[in-house]
Amino acid sequence: MHARSHNKYNSDGQFYKKAAKYWANVPATIDGVLGGYGHVSDIDIEGSKLFLNHILSLANPPNTKLALDCGAGIGRVSRNLLMSYFQKVDLVEQDEKFINTAKRLLSEDNTKLGTLYNVGLHNFKPEREYDVIWCQWVLGHLSDYDLIDFLMRCSKALTKNGLIIIKENICSTEEIEFDEDDYSVTRSFDLMMNIFEEANLHLIATNIQTGFPDGLYPVHMFALAPKK
Template sequence: MPATATDGQTENDARISTAEQREYWAQQSVDDNGMLGGFAHVSRVDIQFSRNFMSKLRRLHPVSVDGKSSLTGSPNQKTTKYPFRYCLEAGAGIGRVTRNLLASICEKIDVVEPIEKFTAMLTASDSPLIQSGQLRRVYNVPLQEWTAESILTDDFTVQNEGRYDLVWNQWCLDYLSSPDLVRYLKQLIHLLAPDGYIIVKENLSTAAGGEDIFWEENSSISRSDRHFRECFEQAGLMIVKTQLQTGFPKTLLPVRMYALRPTS
């Protein structure tokens, strides 16, 4: 189990600094190499694995798109092109996953990403997501500061638009303390369509004792699978599918995908 600090957080949680995180990412290049820590060559394998995971998930647990949205009472009508209507992506960076995966399966996409020089690539006039009309909103705030109320008090309901069918979290939740992670996941439940998915794809700790690993370089934490599951349970979420990423170099940390839905 993680060591506990006196304030109720783990010792690693207490070391997290949002300011240091933002400073680290502000120094990274605005390309796949910067997003992937010098391992841009794994992007294709990463995207293909996620695509296959989602394809299998949709066959096991189809998303209903013709029911009433419980947020607006308006029909969540299916388009012929996209299996998911509304998506929220956290920690989108320059839009590597947005462009290469989510744009092919989601009709409309909202993004949370604190670094504006990254999202400038998504919001530029020649951006494929701007030209296709798929990008709706960009929230340039850290996940620690983002709240569901920022969505609910926006024009989310005014435009008769439904809840999110998909919330994508990849390589961003390791920047949250455990209490912040649980609080963030709980908020997502209020924004999720009745049969929508919360996807988590993150590195796992390889520590021999199963403890989390703190990384000084970017003020982040690699959690164990057990710790992730504890956080999901505390947030009121259950795992409907999970799988270890394959095809990555053995020098990298293992990566696991989780598909989550509310327990009730």
């Protein structure tokens, strides 16, 4: 959680390698994927349910046939959230240990597990169309340019009324905050909005997660649709 301002990550060729190395040494557990904050998982899921319920109650809601869980880790969000709403859920996760754990945990008596993609988001190209593409606590591992490209690829992979939903830490400063442990960045609200604009996305709804312990970054949720 300790961070400092850093603006060279976009040009740092080691950015992705060092992040991958960090996660390769993290245990494939809820506490591991949440950086020691496994105790917030239930509160997090409840906040996500409220937001997703709101999205699905809109005038032209997304379908609930197929969702994509980006940076899925061990499948925590798929298992506890997305599979309650969608007929099938695909997962994309670059760490082999995590995705193997997800496959084991999610395939037990579960007909909702779709395709698992073992690849980093900066190299991921969606092969299907999705009703909801869910990105949580992972986009800080993409440089600004790669994040814009990723969102544009996702935008083209949405069904009619499909949405990209993002849930991320947001910093209060205008400077990007860089975490030297896991090689991720935390962006400001304004920078996120600029990135959405660059990716030609329109903000449908936003909310802030409540109930987290003091000392953590504020966590914002964004529902985005391609601009017409």
